Amino acid sequence: MLELYRLYKSWTGCVASTLLSPSAFIISLCLWVCQTRFPMSSPSKSGSSYGEEDIELRRGPWTLEEDTLLIHYIALHGEGRWNLLARCSGLKRTGKSCRLRWLNYLKPDVKRGNLTPEEQLVILELHSKWGNRWSKIAQHLPGRTDNEIKNYWRTRVQKQARHLKIDVNSTRFRDAIRCFWMPRLLQKMEEAAYSSSSARETQTSSMSVPLNQAPQASPDPLSQGSLIINEPMKSLNHEEKNLRSGENWNSPSTSSSHSMKVTHQFPQISELPTSPYEFGSIAYNPKGCYYVDNSSYDIGAFDLSSMSAMGDLDNSASNCHVAEINWVRGEMADNLCNMEDLW
DNA sequence: AAGGTCATCAACCGCCCTTCC
């Protein structure tokens, strides 16, 4: 019994609100055993015969008791066979409902809370590649469910498309994502990485840790992916430096050593635009690097050259072309400030 | 304070694919 409770605790640890005390757990377990062994006692049964069709299925939000029953049943019998589970567990739910509840909420490794910039970036990246393949995208975001990702896309991303008055599937919107949103997310990741590395430096000032080992700035959800943060100015190649010093480059007045190059490696390399372009403080060069000007800590250079999804954006080479720049700078720029709402 | 509006997200629905008999 204690072992079962320990198992139960480990499972519900991430769903603190559902955690029962040992006594409550035992009571719930007894309740479950009674309902399982003596299903006829269920008040919801009607008629003289006990058949599945006689069970009045519950709908709507799950109760704590139902959650407990489901957790206990899966603790004993494992996942799968959802219809059988629904019949035998005492739950008056469909198998599908049980499965959904378990996968989206009760499963121990389900992450709660807001999506991190890294996760948002992966979603944007993979959605541009695969479209609404939510479950496939979710496979690359450990702990996140397809439902959660789908909701994120519909409530946050599509909202922006509505504000911009453009079709969410349009090239323009994808440009907006690629040219503003993704760099902004990368910028946030960089900020987080920098602040954490700064904190580390402060903490371990005697340790000489190269920034490019800074690690773990982001636990990249993509199995093949990695986030590499290099020392900035040193790592910029000649071309990049030239681009940065270009006349349209809104370069900050100071050139601190805070700038970094963030390389987000994705599984495959794709076609990239052939001509440089820039939007205000963000520029993109043919090598597939985003440069984000951030006056608070100088420039960050984002190397997205290996972002696979870019290749699936139709006509990448011309998506953000000059003709688009005016539009981007104009009406979209007015609206893009709203994107701050998204993070 | 109350009513209206909007955003979020858990849950449901329906379709489709796979497996089994």
Place this chain on the structure above:
DNA sequence: TGGAAGGGCGGTTGATGACCT
């Protein structure tokens, strides 16, 4: 081989809470 059942997936809905007037 075809039908039934199980399960997965994407789209949609509705409850709820936050925010606004």
